[in-house]
Amino acid sequence: MCFVINLSQPLEPQGPFDIIVHKLSDVIVEAEHDDRSQQLLVNFKKYTSAHPSTVILDPLPAMTQLLDRFVSYRIMNWHICSPPYLEVPSESDLSSIHRAVKEHNLSFPLLCKTRVAHGSLSHEMSLIFGESCLADVRPPCILQSFVNHGAVLHKVFVVGDKHFCVERPSLKNFPAGPCDRKTIFFNSQQVSKPESSSDLNALDEKMPCLPSPRSEALAALVKELRAQLGMALFGVDVIVNINTHTMTVIDLNIFPGYEGVPQFFSSLLDHIRALLDSGAGAADPQGPSSCEPPSASSI
Structure with missing residues (x-):
């Protein structure tokens, strides 16, 4: 029997539950500054x-x-x-950012991403092309060397021991090295929507198609991440370097939308059945993570 849990009400009368599938990521983020969200998490824990x-x-x-x-x-x-990347904490000033970029041998252009990896603001990013534009950095954030990848993003969606790879548009290629170009501010969700048509994902030149990541390599990557994360529902953003043809991971996503994965619900149900049949936790069967509950609601 499957139903939605009302977290604003006592959970005890709503149970017992064999398994809870949640997506309380919003509540976790809001709990840092919202008393009601804090209380919901306390009750759930x-x-x-x-x-x-x-x-x-x-x-x-x-x-x-x-x-x-x-x-x-x-x-x-x-x-x-x-x-290569650099963590830019809240207390960083411009001179320390300049110094850290040099010390970490980051190459321009740089992608600037918010520290918080969930919610609408997490998709607001910028491309910084030279030292003169490091003043556009807003800590806390991540600075990551941009890798040309032919404007193709491979979104890998993980559901237990299964994974699905969906191709999406991505940022076009840019000349390597610093230049005087002004910072480009953009929303990554808009650039990488399935039917996105943007100046930022339109290649300026004809270039041969890059190879897709090998299925064996993706399977090995997913297995490694499941073991490290102790999770069964997450996404991985993968690109292929146009120079080396190397598969490169640029981001990890918490409980993604699984858009373009028609097998998602059947795969999720298969995973739930396997968990209940085995009596195992939600983490990787090779190394379940010790745990408290996650948040949000259902089954």
Whole structure:
């Protein structure tokens, strides 16, 4: 039997639950400055702590790490090919940003992304082309060396031990190295929508099609990330470097929209059945993460 949980009401009378599938990412982010959201999380944690046999998909601590790009980029930096990056904390001033960019050998252009990796503001990004425009950086944020990838983004959607790869538009190629071009501010969601038509994702020149990431490489990547994250529902943004043809991870996404994945609901139900049949938690079967519950509602 499947139904929606009302988090504003006591959970005990609504249960018991075999499994809770949640997407309380908004509540987790809002809880930093909103008393009501804080209380919802407290109530949810209290219930799940009192019912450890309830399977949580996905565990709250595992989810929380993907809401902070500082944390998720450190995960990406372990054994996964990803572009050089720099964490710019809140207290950074312009001179310290200049110095850090040089010390970390970041190459222009640079992608600037918000620290918070969820919500509408997380899609607001900028492309910075030279040192003179580092004044446009708004900490806290991530600065990441831009990798030319032929305006093609491969969005990998993970559902338990299955994954699906969907091709989307992405930023076009830009000349490597610093230049006097003004900073470009953009919304990544608008650039990478399935039917997006933008000056930012239109290639200026004809170029050969890049190879898609190999299925075996994607499978190995997903297996590695599931083990590291302790999660079953997440997304991975992958590009292919136009110079080296190397598969490169540029972002991790918490419980994505699964747009373009027609098998999502059947795959999710298969994963839930497998979890209930095995009595395992929501994390990777090779290494379930210890846990508290994640947030939000259903089943």
